[in-house]
Amino acid sequence: MATPWATPEELRAHLRLAAIDTDQAATAIAEAQTVIRGGIRQYVDQVEADEAFLVGNGRTVINLPEMPVTTVASVSQDGTALTAGTDYRVNRHGILTRLGGCWPLDADVEVTYTHGYADADRPAVFKQVCLQVAGRAWVRPSTAVSAESLGDRSVTYDKDRTGEALTSYEETLLEPYARGPESR
Numbered sequence: 001m002a003t004p005w006a007t008p009e010e011l012r013a014h015l016r017l018a019a020i021d022t023d024q025a026a027t028a029i030a031e032a033q034t035v036i037r038g039g040i041r042q043y044v045d046q047v048e049a050d051e052a053f054l055v056g057n058g059r060t061v062i063n064l065p066e067m068p069v070t071t072v073a074s075v076s077q078d079g080t081a082l083t084a085g086t087d088y089r090v091n092r093h094g095i096l097t098r099l100g101g102c103w104p105l106d107a108d109v110e111v112t113y114t115h116g117y118a119d120a121d122r123p124a125v126f127k128q129v130c131l132q133v134a135g136r137a138w139v140r141p142s143t144a145v146s147a148e149s150l151g152d153r154s155v156t157y158d159k160d161r162t163g164e165a166l167t168s169y170e171e172t173l174l175e176p177y178a179r180g181p182e183s184r
Helices: 008-015 022-040 124-139 168-177
Strands: 047-055 061-065 069-077 088-090 096-097 108-115 145-149 155-158
Touching: 008 022, 008 124, 022 168, 069 088, 088 108, 124 168
Parallel strands: none
Antiparallel strands: 047 108, 061 096, 069 108, 088 096, 145 155
16 A cells, blocks of 8 residues: 555644644545546556556557656567567656557557656655645535535535645646546
8 A cells, every 4th residue: 555645744734733633634635645646647656567458559659557667577569578678668757669660550568567656756746735635625624515505405515625626736736747648
């Protein structure tokens, strides 16, 4: 299991509270991490020996689904092992390049690789945004009502105010770490 990006004590300090329920704070932090992961379409934490099953696209590059890529253990095309430096190369941004040609259309490409950030290497922006999102959820967990009806009782919550969505500023901060839809 991944290490939390922030602690309940850090959330307490961020909110300038005298005390905080550590279990509820830990839950808010975990939920904030989920919101961030969904917003940038990346797991973020380091995963070793992860397997990606991709499909050849008829081009020279395929994007691996997670980044940063730290090591690649193996790459195979339709069950045939490929050699790094001769058949393919990969960069930290997850761009897998087929050397001397293209990835055949509809070919099965299997990659075993390590990706993500170790705890000590995770950029500070993740903790900052995590505390902001968790802080919004803590301060306004259920008071962010954007619409309410009386007949048959209907309540609509504003996800931007409950911490369930990233603000445009937070999306801008996280943009360098996001992966586009082409990799999915």
